[in-house]
Amino acid sequence: MDARMVYREASTTGAAPTTLVLRLYEQMIEDLRQALQALERGDIERRTERINHVILILGHLESHLDFAQGGKVATDLQSYYRALRQNLLYAQLHQSRTVLAQQITDLLALREAWIHVEQLQSPTRGTADRPNAANSPLPDETAGRIDWNG
Numbered sequence: 001m002d003a004r005m006v007y008r009e010a011s012t013t014g015a016a017p018t019t020l021v022l023r024l025y026e027q028m029i030e031d032l033r034q035a036l037q038a039l040e041r042g043d044i045e046r047r048t049e050r051i052n053h054v055i056l057i058l059g060h061l062e063s064h065l066d067f068a069q070g071g072k073v074a075t076d077l078q079s080y081y082r083a084l085r086q087n088l089l090y091a092q093l094h095q096s097r098t099v100l101a102q103q104i105t106d107l108l109a110l111r112e113a114w115i116h117v118e119q120l121q122s123p124t125r126g127t128a129d130r131p132n133a134a135n136s137p138l139p140d141e142t143a144g145r146i147d148w149n150g
Contacts, residue, residue: 018118024061025111028054029104036100051088058085080110 015023035050062081065074084103091099 016118016121018114018121021061022111022114022118024057025107025114028057029107029111031057032100032104032107036097036104039095039097039100048092051092054088055085 031050031054035047035054038044038046038050058081062078065078067074070077084106087099087103090096091103
């Protein structure tokens with residue numbers, strides 16, 4: 001079994017909901033990085049597999065939004081998840097490195113917001129155990145990107 005997988009499984013046992021959300025964001029970022037690499041190699045099967053996995057995670061995240069307690073934040077996240085899904089479909093159809101890279105950048109920014117929320121909920125816990133996800137490729141343009149208006 002992959003050591004990173006063992007770490008992730010161990011770190012989610014009894015974890016707070018924000019920690020679980022962070023793990024899902026980290027997985028989506030990693031999946032999109034792998035999809036981008038597959039796009040650059042011309043590996044259609046791997047690219048499709050990784051993008052499909054991100055779409056599956058998005059469905060899970062969206063299905064667990066609590067609109068009663070989350071209010072505008074939940075509505076904004078739903079809009080973001082839907083726009084991300086549309087952008088991924090666009091990137092897949094048009095084989096767009098730029099759109100994929102922008103989705104990584106956007107997820108990294110939102111991941112930072114979740115880290116801040118986690119720190120507010122548990123100020124004694126640091127982020128030293130977080131993988132460094134700041135090495136994302138930056139796009140030259142955002143053509144074909146759908147904004148989520150959040």
